[in-house]
Amino acid sequence: MKKLLLLVLSAFISLPLLADWIRINQLGYAPHSSKVAVWCSKEQDTLKYFELVNAQTGKIVFEHTAGRAAGEYGPFRQTSRLDFSAFTTAGQYYLQAGGAKSPVFAISDSVYKGTADFCLRYMRQQRNGFNPFLKDSCHTHDGFPVYGPDSVFVPVSGGWHDASDYLQYVTTSANATWHLLAAYRDFPNVFTDSLQANGLSGNNGMADVLDEAKWGLDWLIKMNPQDDRMYNQVGDDRDHQGMRIPRQDTNFYGHGLERPVYFCTGEPQGLLKYKNRSTGVASTAGKFSSCFALGTQLFAGLQPSYADILRHKATVAYKLGMQKPGVCQTAPGRSPYFYEEDNWTDDMELAAVSLGGSYLSNAWTFAQREPVTPWLGQDTARHYQWYPFINPGHAELARLSTGAQRDTLIRYYKEGIERVWRKASQNAFYRGIPFIWCSNNLTVAFAIQCYWYRQLSGDSTYIQLEQACFDWIFGCNPWGTAMVYGLPQRGDTPTDPHSSFTHLKQYPIDGGLVDGPVYTNIFKNLIGIQLQDADEYADFQSDLAVYHDDYGDYSTNEPTMDGTAVLIYLLAAKENAARQQGYTVTQHGITRMDSTRKEIALVFTGDEFGEGLTHITHVLQQEQVKGSFFFTGNFYSNTHFKAHIKQLYANGHYLGPHSDKHLLYCDWQKRDSLLVSQQQFSTDMKANLSKMQQLGIDTAKVHTYIPPYEWWNDTIAAWSQPLGLQIVCFTPGTGSNADYTYPEMGASYKSSEAIIKSVKAFGKNRTGKLNGVILLMHAGTDARRKDKLYLHLAALIKYLKQQGYHFRKVDELVI
Structure with a gap:
């Protein structure tokens, strides 16, 4: 439609040739984010100023x-x-x-809402086996083994097609699976449940992103059917014999409808003219292991028997990688193109840190062998030479490390970013990513490395570089087009991608990230490329790089499954950040909600005392206010409190953990000094969650907790992530948490009157007032405190309502 409209316009009217353009992120911008557009001119004039205009009123507002x-x-x-x-x-x-x-764009904290789920549409459309988009099945006869010891049929139907062809690789599928799993782990509240596991309409109690990740895991299990059997690829480039809808299976391989399944030998492979340069299996084994290990963590509470399978496979896959170090590249055939992956220690690092425990020392060893992903800062690289395009293992290990080791891992990320920045700082687009094949995939991955660096270090030096990479994908680039099919809905996005779905059937491929621009000299030397239509971006092509929204250009306009999956993680991070801008974060724990909103959270903790529960429950019910309660395992198992806990849950209040045995995690004076090991922390927290489950509480929906003694550090926050938990705590300075004190404590004692005055003073003495404040009280106190703060709860709630505050639970506070 876009091409037809342009042709009609050019046929009937003569438009003046523009000399200046403004490139923006067509999705829009979050209110408190970096917001930069790029003015471009084909003249040599310079620009003095610019104006931001309200699109509804026409008024200049900035x-x-x-x-x-x-x-x-x-x-x-x-x-x-x-x-x-x-x-x-x-x-x-x-x-x-x-x-x-x-173009008109939005500034809003909901500007990225639903975008990650939107891109999941493309993942489902790429499904092999049963395809929910087509409501039909394909490639159900795969396949016959090659190179390995097996000679019988290997059942490997499932997983995803790699791109617009129908080849399947563990290399890309595992990377996609890991990012989908990590997206759910890190941003669970971003995703919805609107589909069944098979991708058809109807919910199943599991977020759609986790359904999709499991689709990937199930296929990986098939590709690793036994402890000593590991396959890397289904099909080869004999597949490239014309476009077709996937259900139209063809006999390209001389085995009926079966396709070859390549066994991981650790040696060069290629059945026809060309061969790869494989040297081992560790790159593939590490990818298997990290996916299985992360899947184990996420499915342990959902499908325990499935998690047990994953746990075993994660361990044996890692051992196989240790036995056969080196790279396992994909196999070419008649053409010279294949994934030329040259690194493997990054894959083994991620596997080791995902397994945790005694494997962490190996993870650190592997981390030091490749501190910086080699393509960062380079002008070129071979196709998928350094893959995945960033090393997630550094971030995963840093979250579990302390001291010098943690600082070193963060420095590795910074060095890679700095290499890119030295190039990016020389142009207005902040472009430091090489225009090699799949440049969009590199761009999205690099933006995530910048994000992880910022989260780990607290350093915002590169935030505009990070945002520029994101903006590039959605239109702030020389061509002024977004690179995701259908996103944004009314934007300039690909309409004629290199895809049989669109080319043959005009099916939309919603959410697919296309390869992206390539160097002009690469484009001119590729085999078999011929544009099918007039180039609507002809004015913006150059000797530097080209991009074509044209079916004939498989180098810049072919969507990829793995690039889309990585983008899903980035979009989830962006949506999560946009909805939570204004939060105050201390040691990676949320200590205040959005300070721009008149919202307050009432949270209550309990360990050995809980005599106030009856009164608190009654007041909240009477005032129609929902609270958040965090109890230890000691509290949940106390027979005196069980009936009250069940009533709170039935009334719709949030219930979370507070550690099982009320452990002190770190030293009061030296906060970085841990008093528990990761194993002790995890075992204790799981015991707390188990006791909640025994009371009928759905812990799959539990994502936040308050640490015992309200005291923690960065390492505790990192250890919480694999359990799917985010730390929240009271807002310092409000003083409500002092309600546990009693007169015999001397100067530390605070009366209820003094505490309420402190809360009100906090609201009067600050610009943000009480906006976003988390007020903590205790469900019960030592008998020596006769002046119970919870007896003043009704009056405090009434006061806050009079001040215009609304109350919310903290179950959605995840960063």
Whole structure:
């Protein structure tokens, strides 16, 4: 439709040739995020200022000087960055500068809502076996083994097609599976449950992203059918004999409808003209292991028997990788193209840290062998030479490390980012990613490395570089187009991708991330490329790089399954951050909600005392307020409290853990000094959750907890992540947490009157007032305290309501 419209316009009218353009993120921007557009000109004029205009009223709402003249880039002779980060008001806007006007875009904290789920549509459409989009099955006869000891049929139907062809690789499928699992682990509240496990309509009590990840895990299990059997690939480039819908299986391999299944030998493979350069199996074994290990963590409470299978496979796959170090590349056939993966220690590092425990020392050894992913800062690399395109193992290990080791891992990430920044800082788009095949995949992955670095270090130095990579994908690039099919809905996005779904049947491939721009000299030397239509981006092609929204260009406009899966993680992170901007975070624990909203959370903790539960339950019911309760295992197993706990749960309050035995995690004076091991922490927390389950509490929906003694550090926060838990705690300075004190404690004692005055003073003495405050009280106190704060709860709630505050639970506070 886009091409047809352009042809009609050019046939009947003569449009003036534009010289200036403004490139923006068509999805929009979160209010408190970095917000930068790029002004581009084919003239040599420089820009002095720009204006932000309310699209509804036409009123200029923000005016600012333009960034320095950044010079030529690609097709443009002059460029400049337009930074409007200081403007935070939600609404619909456009930018104008010189003679250029940008498309209308949104500023909103919900601007990325649903985008990760949207991209899951493409993953489901890529399913092999039963395909929910087609409501039909394909490739059910796979396959016959090659290179290995087996000579009989190997049942490996399932998983995802790799791209617009129907080949399947563990290399990319495992990376995709890991990112989907990690997206759910890190941002569970972003995803919805609207489909069954088979992808058809109807929910099944499991987030759709976890259903999709399990689809990947199930196939990986088939590709690793026995402890000593590991396969890496289904099919080869004989598949590339014309476009077809996947259910139209063809006899390309001389075995009926069966396709070859490549056994991991650790030696070069290739059945036809070309061979790869495999040296071992560790790159594949590590990918198997890390997916199985992360799956074990996430399915332990959902499907224990399935988790047991994954746990065993994670261990034996890792051992096989240790026995056969080296890379296991995909196998070419008639053409020279294959995934030329040259590194494997990153895969084994991620596997080791995912297994945890005694494997962590191996993870650290592997981490030191490849501190920085080699392509970072380079101008070129072979196809998938350094894959995955970033090393998740560094972030996973850093979250479990302390001291110098943790600092070193963070420094590894920083060094890689700095290498890219040295190139990116030289142009207005902050582009430091090489234009090699699948450049969009590299861009998305690098943005995640920047995000992980920022989360681990607290350093926001590279936040504009991180955002620029994200913005590039959604239109802030020389071509002014988003690179995801159908996202945003009314934006300039691919309409003619290299895909049989769109080319043959005009099926939408919603959410698919296309390969992205390549160096012009690469494009000119690729085999078999011929554009099918007039190039609507002809004005923006250059000697640097090209992008074509054209079915004939498999190098820039073919969607990929693994790139889309990595994008899903990034979109989930963006949506999560946008909805939680304004949070206060201490030692990676949330100590205040959004300070721009008139919301307050009432939280209650309990260990040995709980005599106030009856009164608290009554007041909350009377005032129609929901609270959040965090009890230890001691509390949950106390027969005196069980009836009250069940009533709280029935009334819709949130119930979470507080550690089983009320352990002190770290030293009061030296916060970085741990008093428990990771094993002790995990065992204790799991025991707490188990006692909650015994009372009928659905712990699959439990994602937040308050640490015992309200005291923790970064390491405890990192140990919480594999359990799917986020730390929350009271807002310092409110004083409500002092309700446990009693007169015999001397100067530490605070009366209820003093505490309430402290809460009110907090609201009067700060610009944000009580917005987003988390008020903590105890469900019971020592008998020596006669002045119980919970007896003043009704009056406090009434006061807060009079001040215009609303109350919320903390079950959705995940960062």
